[in-house]
Each structure stands twice: as C-alpha cells, then as structure tokens.
Amino acid sequence: MANELYPVFLKVHQFDTLIIGGGEVGLEKLTFLLKSSPSAKITLVGQSIKDEIKKLAAQHGSVRLFERGYFNEDLTGMQIVIAATENNETNDAIYKEAKRRDILVNVADTPELCDFYMGSIVNKGDLKIAISTNGKSPTVAKRLKEVLNNVLPEEIDDLLQNMRLIRDSLKSNFGEKVKKLNQITESLVSKNKTQSQ
Template sequence: MNTLYPIFLKTEQLDFLIVGGGNVAYEKLFFILKSSPQTKATVVAPFIREEVRALANNYAVELVEGIYNPDYLKGRHIVIATTDNPAVNRQVYEDARAKQLLVNVADTPELCDLYLGGIVTKGNLKIAISTNGKSPTVAKRLRQLFENIFPEDMDKLLQNLHRYRSTLKLSFEQKVDRMNALTQELIKSDD
C-alpha cells in the first residue's frame, strides 16, 4: 500500500545534515542543490570525495572531516545518512528520531521518514516521482523520460497562464473554472 504524501519543501529555509562523504552523499547533495541551490547543508565524514568537495565549493555547504556524533544534529531539520556502515546509519537514524528530525537512510526504506524521489524541473514546473522506496532506479528512469517529454519552454506557458490568471477579476471558484477550461487542451489526445 502506498501511503506516502508528496510535499514540496522550501529547502532554502531548512538546514540539512548529510552523514557520509562518498558517491551516495554526492548524489543526494547534487539533486538537493540542483532543485534548490540556496539550500544550507553540512556534510560530515572521515573521508570526503573530491566530487563532494567541488560541489560544496559552489554552494552553501560546510564540509566537516570527522566521525559522526549526535552534536551535529543541533539546528538541523533534515538528516541524510549515506555511509557504508549500517551501524553508523542506524545510530544516525535513532539520534535524529530522538530529536524529532526527519531522516533518510540511503537504501534502507525502513529507516526513512522521507524519500528523496526523482524530480523533474522545467522552470517553475516541478514533478516529484516516488516508487515508495521500492526502486529508486525506476524513479530515476521516469525522471529522465519526463525531462525529455516536457519542452524546455514549459516555463513560458506557466508564466503566460500566471499573468492571465492575475488579470481575472472573478471569485476563486470562477477563476478555477476558467483556468480549468483554458488548460483542458493540455490533456486532450489526438484520437
């Protein structure tokens, strides 16, 4: 049963902690920053890959070379554990949950409050894809498919619709009806 509720966070207003400095940490950090470049994050690990360092140099990412301890959770909102040590990942999960922080332990769905799904971004259009933690690879492939399907100028359409909507001097329900009628063409097939 799929009980996940998709939500879009203003991550630039949140503080992330990523425990681990390898390939998985890089991937998580890359996609968070791709979606929201102003996100504040700290990466803590005894070893931090060069790719993570290079990414951190271009964003508000603090790098801490050291081993994880619960003090790093102070002031955080979301914690992501990406180490290759299951005991460390479990400890991060337990510490974060004790502080009522949202946590994601990479590749361990039972230790996740949230999943970092595939995200398609075309200007102001953002589509999140989840497989309920069952297959991140399928989410990745669907993201790639949707990135190819939606045109690059999708934002132009959204901007035009937004401008038109702001000119309507109608009640909320009437605006919804008018915008629904206008956008109905987007889903019509050529059958």
C-alpha cells in the same frame, strides 16, 4: 500494502540539513539537493570527504563541510538528516538519535529507516514533477524521469508564466478564476488526447 506516502515540495533552503557521509552516496545526496535547491543550507560531515564534494561545496556558499567523524551533537539545530555513510551500524545509530530528537531522517538505501524518500525529479523551469516508487525501485523512477524529460517540451515554462499573468489579470472570485483557468487549460489535455488516438 497501500502506498502511504504524501508528496510535498519542501522549501529546503529554509531548513538546516545535515548529510553524514563524505563518500559516493554523500556526493549523490548533496548533488541531488543542490540541483533542486541551489541555496539549500547543508552541513556535510564525513570522516573522509571526496574531492568532488569539496568542489561542489566551493560553488555553493550555503554548504559547510567538516572532515571528521560524526558526533550526536551534529544533529543539534537540524531539521533534516540524511545518513549516507557506508557503515550500517553508524547509519542505524544516526537514525535512532534523529528519531529521538524528532528530526526527519533518510537513511540511504534503507527504506525502512526513512521518514521520506528522495525521488527522481523532472525540472522544466517552474514545473517540477517528483517521482517515487515508495522505495521499491529508484531505477524505475529514474527511467520515468527520462521519459518525462523527453516528452515535456522546454516551452512548458513559457506556458506557466503566461498562465500566471492570465490568473493575475482575472478580477473574479476564487471559484470563478478556477473555472476560467480550467477552461483555458482544458485544450492542453484535449489536444494530447486527440494526438494519441
């Protein structure tokens, strides 16, 4: 079966996100979102909320916690929903209600109930690389993340900042800019090819 995923990078801080579940899975999803987008607007609802979640929320003013059961009304005004309870029936009900309201939904560890996956992310300054295995193996994605983190130098962000300055200084039209920037960056690929031979 073909991989139908289309990768995008969302400006999550511009969306209202709901995480339902205050346990270990909820903590994982909250941590993942805040690592990528520290100012993400997140509401987390959980019957019981782990202390680690409370500590993390205290460090991020954009996170609201409600220690109580989930209600369908919690979905009102949300654009992204992550169902992270440990109850399959509850997760299934959240999925159905989110779909009824046309809200993007991710049900943790249930690929068939996901509009999107939360892949592994490599982050080096402004460089961000997302890795997905189409829901097949988050463990493989995690290992690939480790490899890329080790291979990519920390100085890659300096290169990105310099390339932006070069791009901004070019006075030609878009096509000419692309051609010039391709010539400049071609040496990066050719050096790596030479070193690997």
